[in-house]
Amino acid sequence: MRKYSYIVVTLLTLCVLLSCNHNKGTNNEPNQKAMITKDISFIPEGTCSKQIDISVVNDTIRCVRFTKGCPGNTQAVSRLVEGMQIDSAIVKLEGIMCGDKMTSCPDQLAKALKSMR
Numbered sequence: 001m002r003k004y005s006y007i008v009v010t011l012l013t014l015c016v017l018l019s020c021n022h023n024k025g026t027n028n029e030p031n032q033k034a035m036i037t038k039d040i041s042f043i044p045e046g047t048c049s050k051q052i053d054i055s056v057v058n059d060t061i062r063c064v065r066f067t068k069g070c071p072g073n074t075q076a077v078s079r080l081v082e083g084m085q086i087d088s089a090i091v092k093l094e095g096i097m098c099g100d101k102m103t104s105c106p107d108q109l110a111k112a113l114k115s116m117r
Contacts (some may be wrong), residue, residue, distance in 0.1 A: 035056065038116055042110050044108035046101055049074060051106070059086050069105050077106050086113050 035057055042052045049069030055062045061081050066074035081089045090110045098104035 007054035017114065037062075037078075040112065040116060042108070042115065043099070044103075044112070046103045047098065047105050047108050049105045049108070050111055052105075053059070053114055054116065056086060056113075056116055061086060063091060064109065066105060073106055077109065086116060089113055 014020065014027070038054075038056045040054050042054065043050070044052055047069060049066045051064045051067040053063075055064075061084050064078040064081055077093075081093075082091075090113050093106040093113075094110040096104045096106045
């Protein structure tokens with residue numbers, strides 16, 4: 001049973017990665033603002049998640065994917081910040097703690113976003 005769960009999680013992760021990249025394209029229209037895309041992989045500290053992958057276009061969060069961590073919470077945070085401006089997300093997420101830890105996955109996401117400014 002665990003083997004099949006691992007396969008399902010792997011397939012879901014692949015689907016998320018593909019969905020993060022499906023809208024990438026070039027901006028060929030001369031009157032539009034040039035699209036600046038930034039992608040990073042951030043290694044969080046003090047949380048259950050092991051990696052946060054972030055894609056930002058023109059300071060707007062396009063996609064966030066957590067590796068490991070509490071699946072429901074990390075999926076919810078990822079969906080909630082999609083479409084937000086980096087600074088707005090930082091203000092909302094920074095300082096959130098998880099239980100008795102001094103940080104959390106949302107707080108680590110804020111740190112990752114700060115590094116992208």
